[in-house]
Amino acid sequence: MNVEPVTKVEKLFEWIDEMALAIQKHKDITYLEALAETGENLLDLEIKQSLPFEEKKKLEQQLKEEIPKEVQKEDVRKSFQLAVIKGMKEAVQPHHAMTPDAVALFIGYLAQKLTAQKDTLTVLDPAVGSANLLSAVLNQLSQTVVGYGVEVDETLLHIAYVLSELQEHHVDLFHQDSIEELAVPPVDVVVSDLPIGYYPKDDVAESFQLKAETNRSYVHYLMIEKTLQHVKDGGFLLLLIPNTMFEMDGNDRLQKYIKEHAFTLGLLQLPASMFTSEQFGKSIWMLQKKGEGVKQPNQALLAELPSFSRYEALLDMTKQIDKWLKDQGFAK
Template sequence: MENLENLFNQFVQSVVTLQEALNVSFGEALTETFDNLENDRIKVEMGAPDQETVAKLGQLYQELDYDNLSPKIKSQLFTFLTLKAVNEDGRDFNQMPTPPIIATVLALFIQKLLPNQKLKIVDPAIGSGNLLYTVAKQLKAENHSKDNFELYGIDNDEEMLDLADIAAHLNKLPIELYHQDALLPWMIKDPDLIVSDLPVGYYPIDENAENFATKSDKGHSFAHLLYIEQIIKNLKESGYAMLVVPKSILSGKTGADFMPWLSNKVYLKAIIDLPDKMFQNNSNQKTILIFQNHGESAYSSRVLLTKLDSLKQEEALFKLNVKLNEWYTETND
């Protein structure tokens, strides 16, 4: 662990050196640093970085011994550095990497509800890709290292997509990435599965929000509600969505309007509350919402209502898996 911390600090030094030379954000310098390391060359455009910085970077890169680092270590370091980029650059909290335990929960449900299927998987708010890639790696491990999926990602932030592109490369996961507003029409047709940690907040383009039934009557509409509606519009018949959403959409005035609408549009499958300790205050609490689109092979069933009661991964996941198996057996008899 100490060695990983030392490596992290060495990488930070390399990124900051490039950041200062190019006068860019930490995130942009991070993307360029890994691009340099992966291609074994230091990119120079219009004289930047200058020769002195190129020489300094060459020395720093040599000390990293990048080519002899394992793919796992490279991927871990990049995830930690991405988290630092979000903090350093003062980015929106929506762009923070999703905790790995959430991806593990989604992978458990995918293996149970969509076993041994070739899946087209989309994340319409991919950010740096942490959630999608962690899910994909776990599915790959369960499938004897075979890629039994096609991955697609959408985001309106080009810098985050650059980070997602690097992360996919480091994880050896082929993906198609689209730079667009995910609340406009998608080029990706009929995904079998949509996984996403949805952005929370208000959507600023009122003219486009008018195209959605979940728009607000006054003022800006909630982006997370519009995203769910857009996901249902694009999801394949009988396809599944597994989403991290604000817990507030399930109750109160928002829930009273939204949940009956949602229940008419899809078959709710599971609602898994996340541990309270994951969030600084109650208003930020999130839950995992799982539903199936209507279609020939879709069916209504009792909704699994439970809570991931701990951040201790093995213990919490064992309890959840027991409940999942009991629920699945009951609803598929």
């Protein structure tokens, strides 16, 4: 028995998915490429592709009559997140992955708390992907915000564009390798689910302090160095890192580099239940770039987060984090 979608997110996803599948079939492109075109259709409220008459007529009627008129930004983001996850299952590129929704929202909560005393903000994701993490963060910030996203994959960048436009975020997107070139102004906050692995361009890595002494350099080390250069003095970095990062080759040089340029505010280990095995576990690394008036916290915030499904335990943890932020002078 078929169950009709009941929420705005489900209803919007159903149309997005049906539209993307139709475009994928008739244009012989990937689901993710079709999803980007679907976003353009939703943005302009018209179907631009050449589809069979009856199919196009049905989708146009749904677009005009069935898509909820008042869709919140988070509903749009979550609908597209579901579609992007579906598309990534067919994608073969190893970098096609998405930050879990609860984690993206938690990083947004941290960004909001750390920057509560600012009226305007600039936020950068140097590996923006489909902009799910960046969008989740921007949706939680109450200030006037300009976002920047950098992505080497053209299809994901196209999705990031339509997703940002649909949510009415002011986001400037760049089709670049953010390690080789990062054409953005200094920003207040960097958020990123760091890509993990080796960086293929040895000639580019050569100019970095955190390049490997032998063999290939780690892309995540280089991205940390690059983004630290693009954060304003006193600015913040909220990075999703593997728990094994501090055991990797060159960790001693990474730690030395961080001590020279930033303070570690905290390290929040994500629940083990989120990952298929312990070796894939991740943490949120909170950094603040050194600058005038910036002090090392009395005590770094080190914690293992409870399961995001355990509401009471998570509420208790956020209260502890709120108190720590107030004690350090971040939150109002």
